[in-house]
Amino acid sequence: MQKILIIEDDELISNELKNLLNNNNYEGVILKDFKNALREIKELKPDLILLDINIPYMNGEMLLKNLRETSNIPVIMVTSRNSDIDEALSITYGADDYITKPYNPNILLLRIGAVLKRLNNGTDTLIFKDLTINISKGIIKKDNLEIILTKNEMIIFSYLVNHQNKIVTRDELMTTLWNNEEFINDNALTVNVSRLRAKLKEIGYEDAIDTRKGMGYILS
């Protein structure tokens, strides 16, 4: 499980952020000692840092600048300062992404996923049970069988595969699709999911996508 360090002085936000991360297959940890932030970061060895600009002792930009002298840990700046000037400054100091408060939690998760994926050189293939999924080609392989998914179906399926063991809400799927510039409506999502189910049926995974009423879908 990937460890994400939350550097944020508002307790309520950092706790909720930790819950959000833990619910989404990450290990969220909260930085406690702002005075010795750099040392704590080095001890915790996180895979990614969510860094607020307004933090005690040293502001986030300075902390980032100091951190970059010795470390390449990916950093996403999270701040209520909504201006291109602040964003440009953060990026020059070495931030990997910049997101403004209040953010849509689903989008924050997508951004985190994107930064981590970029660092792992974005593996293009996923494995689910005995299925090999090639995302960019839109192909699912099982032994000699092959099915071809449309772009939307693939976005939905790969999201489900990446979020196994948890209920994926329609809202999350919708956000992912829109984030990929597929601005579809509710009906289209339903249609896409049922087409995806039909295609999975062809290779013997008839009940792979389970509907949890009023909540969403889960891969089983």
Added chain:
Amino acid sequence: MKFKEYLKDKFYAIILTFLSVGIIYLIFKAFRIKTDIIFIGIIIFLICNFFILSIDYFRKKRFYSDFLSNIEELDKSYLVLETLDFPEFYEGKILYQALYEINKSYLENVNKINNSRRSFKEYVEMWIHEVKIPLASLVLTINNHQTEINPKIKSQIKRLEDYVDQVLYYVRSENAEKDYLIKKVDLGSIIKNIGLKNMDDLLENHIEFIVDKINTFVLSDSKWLEFVLGQIINNAIKYKRNIKNSYIKISVNEDKTKVVLTIEDNGIGIKESDIKQVFEKSFTGENGRVRSKSTGMGLYIAKNMCNKLGHKISLESIVNKYTKVYITFAKNDFYEIAK
């Protein structure tokens, strides 16, 4: 400064001079002084008087002519004193001193107002950053407790966010200081962000969000542009018609000199008599009256921001058919933006 006007002004002095010439003549005559000598005296007297007037005229003329023409030429005429030499004649000194004092008190006043404006702006910006923290924690909490919390709260929080942003950008756009950063901006990703931000509203209102494939870059400030487009999308959602196939279509047209972004909706449209005024401050028009929730500020701020960024924003509409908003970006026109 004209000599004729100057002489008019000295009318009484001149009359008195001639009067005294007459009296001198009569008195000298009474003492039986030779007429020749009287005339010589009178001529010397007149010549002296003429020189006194001329010297006085030219001293003043130098000062006042500079004064008047500089006022006209300066685009900030209150700086005129800086361009003038200190006058040598008494009235000029009084005028100069008085203007200096007036100027000083006026500038102090302006500075006071500017400072209070600036500190108010800083306070508002700080306040907005502060208020976004509880908003952020609300959004997160709701997301983590989705099953227990009424989803309507989410849309209300989005409304709050929108209003807060409106204040932020109002303050930024009204301010003389440059609060934006012009750089190459990916229109596609801006539209994606706008879509994501308004996704819930669009889905809830059953409005199709139709976007052409956009691979265009423009020179702008991404945050400012996002806000401007957000206002337009908000209006399109607010003023939709109750029909089945409501949509918002976004497309880009590009030629050698410009990029035009078109946002089209098939909502209730805008009355022809209202169109001219939609970008004016506090204008709500018929739509604003018929459907509440209108502050009349959104498009005004949007227009103001576009002006600062060097974009052109315009609009056409037919009632109950469509509204099309065009934003025109000049290509590589740094000079336009610099203004």
